[in-house]
Amino acid sequence: MHYKLIKAKEIFDGAGVKIYRSIGQTKELTIDPILMLDEFCSDNPDDYLQGFPPHPHRGFETFTYMLDGKLKHEDSLGNKGTLEKGQIQWMTAGRGIVHSEMPIQKDGLMRGFQLWLNLPASKKMCSPKYKDVDTQNAPVVTKGCLVIKVIAGSFGSTYGQINTLETALDYFDITTKTGEELLLLKEQKVYFLYLYDGEISVNGIRLTKSSGIYLEKYSKVRLTCSRSSRFLFVGAAPLNEPIIQHGPFVMNTKDEIKKTIEDFNDGKFGRL
Secondary structure, three states: OOEEEEEOEEEEEOOOEEEEEOOOOOHHHOEOOEEEEEEEEEOOHHHOOOOEEEEEEEOEEEEEEEEEOOEEEEEOOOOEEEEOOOEEEEEEOOOOEEEEEEEOOOOOOEEEEEEEEEOOHHHOOOOOEEEEEEHHHOOEEEEOOEEEEEEEOEEOOEEOOEOOOOOOOEEEEEEEOOEEEEEEOOOOOEEEEEEEEOEEEEOOEEEEOOEEEEEOOOOEEEEEEOOOEEEEEEEEOOOOOOOEEEOOEEEOOHHHHHHHHHHHHOOOOOOO
């Protein structure tokens, strides 16, 4: 298999937030080590006002990237902050954390993404932590018809603000003009391209809004853009380890999941 098309599915998560889930909508639609990619996009407050009240995580990392709107986040470590346009909250759940993400705004457009990235077995029980990253300061590379914001990893000799991950994450937010361009991929990584505005063709395969394509065994990707468009381009190095997921817990064995549930019920994650 050289590619897999994934159309985002509309679902409700948190306390009733409408999101569009591509990777992660089923167990078969995960891409080691990328566990999930959600897009939230609505100017209807009923779609997002209930937010994501306190909930636990263990065993992976999350990247919440805001394009529009404001979210207040806090966690059981005592961290608090406001996530605004152009910012990312990078959270390493590690051995366990409880956090919440709640809208500050009462109306207007709320738009962004949340990416879940697995941790290797050796790091799953590391100390939880988080960092806010302002992508307004992210380096930008222009290549032909592509304008590439390098958020994590590297594009050629240009490095993003996040570069210390076990999975060597590449996370690019790309805006296109009309035209055609060739991208060279790093062969040791898997890649997912998610189109969230406009229309493009990837190696002759047409993508429309809220759809993505998983690319493997490609060293070259030819993008053809008939009009201005925007997409995320995410790549990471596979861990090649067993994945056992139970909701917000991602471990390597069923026994580890059982222990995780016991730890959470015993209050070992802390509480908000």
